[in-house]
Amino acid sequence: MITKFWLPISVILIIILIWELSATFFAIPDWILPAPTVIFAEAVSSWPNYQHHIFATIHLTIYGFVLGLMIGLIIAITLHLIPRLREALYPLLIMSQNIPIIVLAPLLVIWFGFGITPKLLIIILVCFFPIAVATIDGLKQTNPELIHYMKMAGATKKQIFIKLELPHALPSIFSGLKISATYSVMGAVISEWLGANQGIGVYMTLASSSFRTDRVFVAILFIMILCLLFFGIIIGLEKMLIKWRKDGNE
Template sequence: MIKKSWLPISVIAIMLFIWELSTRIFQIPDWILPAPTVIIQEALNNWPNYSHHIFSTIQLTILGLVMGIVVGLTVAVILHLLPKVREAVYPIMILSQNVPIIVLAPLLVIWFGFGMTPKLLIIILVCFFPIAVATIDGLRQTSPELIHYMKMTGATKQQIFRKLELPHALPAIFSGLKISATYSVMGAVISEWLGANQGIGVYMTLASSSFRTDRVFVAILFIMILCLFFFAIILICEKALIKWRKEG
């Protein structure tokens, strides 16, 4: 694991070094482009001022991601078990993704107000599509020969789904989950722009309006950290569950 990660870490270190060196050589003002050391210093010194924003975003992200996973998996299973419904609904699902979420957000506020509902809906809309599509594709790629064999042994449709199709689709499902895990943080930040009282999105908006570019980069830094955090959790679950499936 360490041998595989040294290359991207080295590239990131070189980029940060060039960034730091450029800001010093060209004397770029901090309000235009702060140096990495300035950003880290701001992040460390002002943790009490924005820690509650981060925890608020984490709570919103977890709730929205869980709901998005439930919706995505439910839609995928229904469309897989009902082929006629899948043929009718699947193109609509694809078309729905052509509508930018930033355009849809104001409509959700008009329809549902400034409470928690529109924020969760944004995260769900961002998360459910990768999960649903990956799950549908994974379920459909099950070997027809194995399905035929199970039918010959007298297995029911429910048994075929539970013991063959679903385990076979696990790698595809986790691929969708990893994408949604990173998208969920983005969805949470966008939803906080709708008028939340706290959150990384609120902190970023306040920092931008006051030309505190260093604080904007602090917000970006923690967004990246949260994305990696949720991605790592899904990766750990994937290794544990698929390993268990193989051992079983």
């Protein structure tokens, strides 16, 4: 496991080293580009001041991601089971992603106010699409010969879906979940720019307006950490379920 990640870790360390040496050698002001050591020192010393922002973003991200997951799966399963509906609505599903979230966000505030509803809607909008598309594709790729065999054995449409199509689509579903897991953090930060009173997005806005570039980088650092954390959780769940599925087939 360690040997698998040594190369990207080495590249990251080299970039940090070059960054540190360049900031020191060229005497770049901290308000333009702080050195990694300055950012790390600020992250440690100011932890009591921004920890509640991080926890607020985590809670918002989890709620939005779960709702986006549920909506994405419901849409995908519905469109898969009703082909006519899929033909009618799938193009609209694609078109929904052509609207920039940053443009749609002010409209959500106008319609739903400054509460949690528009923030959750933004996260749902960025999360449900990868899940829905990946699930639809996974369900469609089920081996038709296996479907024909189950029909000959007298299996109902429900049994075919639960015992064959859905397990077969798990790898595709988890591919969509990985994308949505990282998008959910981004969506949460964007939603916090709308007028929230806490969250990493709020912390980043306050730091930027006061020219505390080191704090902006601290916010970026924790956004990256949260994305990797959620991505890792999805990978762990995938290994557990796919392993269970393989063991069950043996």
